[in-house]
Amino acid sequence: MIPLNLPSFDIKVKDYENKTWIFDILRKKYVVLTPEEWVRQHFINLLITQFNYPKSLIKCESGLNYNKLRKRSDIVVYNREAIPFLLIECKAPEVKITDAVFKQAATYNFVLKAPYFVVTNGINTFCCSVNHDTKEVGYVNGLPAFPEN
Secondary structure (H helix, E strand, O other): OOOOOOOOOOOOEEEEOOEEEEEEOOOOEEEEOOHHHHHHHHHHHHHHHHOOOOHHHEEEEEEEEEOOEEEEEEEEEEOOOOOEEEEEEEOOOOOOOOHHHHHHHHHHHHHHOOOEEEEEOOOOEEEEEEEOOOOEEEEEOOOOOOOOO
């Protein structure tokens, strides 16, 4: 896997059935190591180790419904009241972050109504704040601190 612009960590991988698997600390199991999963696991590590987001409030690959379609968000961070706080859409490093990627994240966030969302391919990361009342979206420098209230 290619190096990312995210902190490295103690990665647990294994080879099984002609595939490489990586241990996901949230799902507590090994999952197939795809380029997108490489980014997802690095971003989860960043949230926990660099930003002190509680591991118990981060959910990986959770389902949501949009216009009667079943979709899956990559990472959702909840606040202590179990309300979505941050949505993260991960792409493989070779996937460019385009308007379509922002639209996908914004569409998922239309359902979740988190005040922040992130799009990342592990090389480039963008964070946006969302005011759901006014429908205003703006860029944020860095990631938001986890809300302690």
